[in-house]
Amino acid sequence: MRADFIANPPLPVKWRFLPRHLWLLVRRAGWTVWQIVVSFRFRPEPISSFPAPDPLVTIEESQVEQCQWIFDRVEERRAHLEQKAQSTFSLMVFLVPLLSALFVFVVSKGIASGTRTATLALVCISGLLLLLGFISAIRAIGVKESQTLMLDSVLHEDGKFRKYSAAFRAQGLLYCSSMNTAMNDHLAQFVKGAHTMTAGAVVFLLLAAIPASLAFLRLPSSPGQTQIVGPVTVYSPALSEIQREVSNLRGDVKALSKDGASPGELKALEKRIDALDESIRDLRQVTRAAKSANAQRQSQTPR
Numbered sequence: 001m002r003a004d005f006i007a008n009p010p011l012p013v014k015w016r017f018l019p020r021h022l023w024l025l026v027r028r029a030g031w032t033v034w035q036i037v038v039s040f041r042f043r044p045e046p047i048s049s050f051p052a053p054d055p056l057v058t059i060e061e062s063q064v065e066q067c068q069w070i071f072d073r074v075e076e077r078r079a080h081l082e083q084k085a086q087s088t089f090s091l092m093v094f095l096v097p098l099l100s101a102l103f104v105f106v107v108s109k110g111i112a113s114g115t116r117t118a119t120l121a122l123v124c125i126s127g128l129l130l131l132l133g134f135i136s137a138i139r140a141i142g143v144k145e146s147q148t149l150m151l152d153s154v155l156h157e158d159g160k161f162r163k164y165s166a167a168f169r170a171q172g173l174l175y176c177s178s179m180n181t182a183m184n185d186h187l188a189q190f191v192k193g194a195h196t197m198t199a200g201a202v203v204f205l206l207l208a209a210i211p212a213s214l215a216f217l218r219l220p221s222s223p224g225q226t227q228i229v230g231p232v233t234v235y236s237p238a239l240s241e242i243q244r245e246v247s248n249l250r251g252d253v254k255a256l257s258k259d260g261a262s263p264g265e266l267k268a269l270e271k272r273i274d275a276l277d278e279s280i281r282d283l284r285q286v287t288r289a290a291k292s293a294n295a296q297r298q299s300q301t302p303r
Contacts, residue, residue, distance in 0.1 A: 032193045036136045043145045044182035050175065053167035064166050067173040074180045078146070081187045085140035088194045092134050095201060099127050102205070106212055115215045122208035126201045133197030140190035144183055147176040249273060 013021045053059070106119045149172050154162055162168070 029196065032189070032196055033132060035189050036132050036139070036193045036197070040186065044179055044186070047175070047178050050171045053165070053171070057167075059166040059170060061166065064170050064173075067170040067177070071173045071177045071180075074177045074184060075146075078180065078184050078187065081184060081191050082141060085137050085187075085191050085194060088133070088191070088198055089137040089141065091198055092130060092137065095130055095198070095205065099123060099130065099201075099205060102208060102212060103127075105216075109216070115211045119208050119212050119215075122204050126204035126208060129197045129204065130201040133194045133201060136190045136193035136197060140187050140194060144187065146183065147179040149173065149176060249276075 103120070103123050106116055106123065149169070153169065153172050156162055
């Protein structure tokens with residue numbers, strides 16, 4: 001096959017035409033945003049009526065099949081556009097929690113005012129673009145009027161069957177194809193708007209994540225909490241000395257009992273020893289609580 005019969009991919013824009021090309025992209029983006037928010041009528045503008053079939057021209061069945069093929073391709077394009085709009089809508093559902101989480105993080109953390117302002121501005125722009133994309137996707141997914149051959153193609157107004165005419169059927173298929181193509185072009189603009197706005201939202205979300213990540217790395221680590229579970233043995237030289245004295249005192253008591261001390265004196269001395277022992281236990285508990293509170297305060301101090 002000759003090379004001039006084979007189509008080539010689009011060529012890159014030359015450098016001298018790049019500013020004009022970028023300006024056209026900006027204008028098209030503005031047109032896309034305008035089409036997202038403006039209201040439109042429910043159906044395309046009707047086309048002119050087809051002329052009456054020439055009785056001298058015979059419509060072959062292959063021509064009718066060609067008209068049917070055109071109609072089917074238009075319906076397939078409509079289904080493809082709706083599928084693309086639904087996939088874009090699913091991506092938006094994934095992006096909404098990310099935007100919300102980033103917004104809450106920036107507001108709740110102690111980030112510098114300049115970084116916070118820049119991050120919140122980028123997040124708000126991303127949210128606005130995502131909202132526009134959501135509206136565009138909803139309008140693309142919404143139920144739209146579609147032309148097809150119905151009762152009028154086989155019945156007269158009085159309910160009687162029409163005489164089959166291949167030309168009449170072919171004209172009906174072409175009329176429906178023309179109207180549905182106009183509606184598909186309308187849906188394609190909404191799908192394009194949803195894709196464009198979603199892509200812009202992703203870009204601004206990534207830009208907002210950069211200063212938020214840097215600010216998060218500069219934040220001090222969160223204070224930890226240490227909880228002591230179970231018995232704790234606290235060693236204190238003063239307590240050990242008191243315990244040693246108590247032991248010696250008990251030995252002296254036993255020695256007095258062997259030497260024949262009076263029962264009243266022994267009983268009074270035993271009470272004093274028990275009271276001293278109880279004071280030691282209380283002091284040990286107080287010391288244990290103080291040590292635990294001190295350890296918890298030290299663990300909560302930022303490092």
